[in-house]
Each structure stands twice: as C-alpha cells, then as structure tokens.
Amino acid sequence: xxxxxxxxxxxxxxxxxxxxxxxPGWFDTMGLRLTGGRDFDTHDKAGAPLVAVxxxxxxxxxxxxxxxVGAEVSTEEPGPGHNPRYQIVGVxxxxxxxxxxxxMEPTMYLPYxxxxxxxxxxxxxxxxxxxxxxLAGSISAAIGKEDPSAVLSFRSLDDQIAAAMTQERLVATxxxxxxxxxxxxxxxxxxxxxxxxxxxxxAEIGIRMALGASASGVVTMVLRRVAWLVGxxxxxxxxxxxxxxxxxxxxxxxxxxxxxxxxxxxxxxxTLVATVAAWLPARRASRIDPMRVLRxx
Numbered sequence: 001x002x003x004x005x006x007x008x009x010x011x012x013x014x015x016x017x018x019x020x021x022x023x024p025g026w027f028d029t030m031g032l033r034l035t036g037g038r039d040f041d042t043h044d045k046a047g048a049p050l051v052a053v054x055x056x057x058x059x060x061x062x063x064x065x066x067x068x069v070g071a072e073v074s075t076e077e078p079g080p081g082h083n084p085r086y087q088i089v090g091v092x093x094x095x096x097x098x099x100x101x102x103x104m105e106p107t108m109y110l111p112y113x114x115x116x117x118x119x120x121x122x123x124x125x126x127x128x129x130x131x132x133x134x135l136a137g138s139i140s141a142a143i144g145k146e147d148p149s150a151v152l153s154f155r156s157l158d159d160q161i162a163a164a165m166t167q168e169r170l171v172a173t174x175x176x177x178x179x180x181x182x183x184x185x186x187x188x189x190x191x192x193x194x195x196x197x198x199x200x201x202x203a204e205i206g207i208r209m210a211l212g213a214s215a216s217g218v219v220t221m222v223l224r225r226v227a228w229l230v231g232x233x234x235x236x237x238x239x240x241x242x243x244x245x246x247x248x249x250x251x252x253x254x255x256x257x258x259x260x261x262x263x264x265x266x267x268x269x270x271t272l273v274a275t276v277a278a279w280l281p282a283r284r285a286s287r288i289d290p291m292r293v294l295r296x297x
Contacts, residue, residue, distance in 0.1 A: 010061070017058055017106040018097050019075075021115050027053075027092055029126045037069040037090030044111040051111065052086035056094050058106035073108075086110070100164050132156050183273055191277040194226055198285040205288050215286035222282035223275070230274040234267050 024040045027033075035056065044051050052073065059068040074085045086108075094104040112121075127135045136154040143150050162169075198205070205218055245257035255262075 014061070017062075017108050020097075020107060020109050021112040022109050023112045026109075026124060029124050030095070032092050032095055035091050035093055037088070039090060040109075040111045045113040048114065050084055050086045050114060051089045053090040053092055053109040054088055055092050055104070055107045055109075057104045058108055059091055061106050075108075100168070183270070186270070187273045187277040190226065190229070190274055191280065194222065194278045195281040195284075197225070198222060198281045202285075202288060205285055206292075209288065210291075218286040218288075219279070219282045222285055223278055226274060226278035226282075230271060234270060237270075238263055238267065 022040070024042065024044075027039055034053075037053070040051070040053065054068060054073075059066075062073065063071055068088050068091045071088050072085050073088065074083050076083055092109070095107075096102075097105050097107055123139070125135060125139060132154075139154075140152055143152060205213075208221075209215075209218065241263065242258055249257035
C-alpha cells in the first residue's frame, strides 16, 4: 500500500499498488518502453539508496501534477515502523498486469537486488533466434549447473496470452456461430416471405408486364419492398445493438463495443445476404408469362 496524506480522498483499495521485483533489462525484454528516467542498473543493489520505477497509472493516481522522476514515495508494509521510502528513477508505459479484463492498475517496480530473495522467481527471456524449446533447454542446463535441486517450469508468453483469452475466444466462437445461424435463418425467412409475395401477386405482375412493364422494372418493384424491410431491420437492430453494447464491453479487449466499423460491416453483410435472398424470387417474377397468368386468372 502506498502511503498518502491522511486527508487524501482515495479509499483504502485505491491506495494499493502492485509491486513487481525485476532485474536490469527486464523492461526491454518484456517490450515495455520507458517514457521517462532510466532503467535499473548494477548500482541498484543492497545497501544503495532505494529506487523504484512506476507506470503511468501509478503517476496519475498518486502523483497528479508532479513530475514523477525524482519524487519519493513510501509504502506501508506489514510490521511496525516499516515504511521504506523509494526514489522514483523512471516511468514506464502501462501494461496488463494480471487480467485482460481489468483496467490498467498502478504498478511499482523495484530492483530485485535490493529486496530479500523469495522462494520462487520468474525468469523472462526473449530469444533473438531459434525455437522456444531450444531456449528452454539451454536455460534449464545453465540453472541446473548452479543448483541441481531447482524445480523449473517453462511457459511461453503466447501460451499465457492464449490461456488468458480462453473465455473471450469461447464467447467469440459461440457468438460467431449463433450470428451465422441467425443470418442463415433471416435469409431463409426473407426468401420465403418474398416468394410468397411474388406468388400472391402473380396476376398483378402479369398485368403490369402485359401493359409494358419490363423485367428489370418487375425486379426493382420486388426489391424495393424488400429494401424497406431490410432498412427498417437495420435501423432497429443497430439501435438495440448500441443499447446492449454496454453489457458486453467487459468481454472485449482492444475493441470498442460500439465500434462503427463493426456496425457498418454487419449492416453491409446483412444487406448483401438479403439482396441475394430476395433477388431469386424477384428474378422468377420477371420471367412470368403474362398471357399464361391472364388465362389462368
């Protein structure tokens, strides 16, 4: 927990920050860009002044209006009188810490060499060439020489991201399946309604063609009615989608729930499918023989 003034409006939960112990070069390995100050180096060791690197979310919450680099922060840790003070020497861009669905949390990074070593550690390695399996073997052999009793497990960053997005992938797959099913049902329904309308208006269409209506005019007449139905459906559907988007935004990552491109693409796809479904009966209507229809009327 970060120590803040007693009159601070921040709640107890808002005063908390994630703390991560890292070694020099960790930010570069993880692809995190420093936006100010410096990275840790070999001088940041036990006995040296305590230093820290914070992310932008930390600076926005705890140091509003203050230049972060050079400022000092203190933490409230378990134990009486244990409130170490750290000088901020760098600011790093925000990054997901635990969950893709959580907002960017304030995070403070401390030099691993200045803290008491724990019973477990995570080593982040980025290979410039070769497979991850080869790299894992080299790391295992090197650590095994130093400590044969060390227990190691390897997991690539791609595997971690894939595991973190399991829920999103499942929801996307189900949504895609039901979306395609709904589109197919809409196309079949529109085809059936249009076919019924054409059949019930055969006499009218035959008379129009006998009076000089062209085949393209008949197709246009049928499609015009379908266009009204599709247009009304798109307007009502877009309105409902915009309203319901607030319920699914927590399931999306890197995508706005009201993304205009998505809405335009969905409307275009629906229009295309509706046009194909309605064009088949309209084309059949344009081939009606006026004389046969009039004889049978």
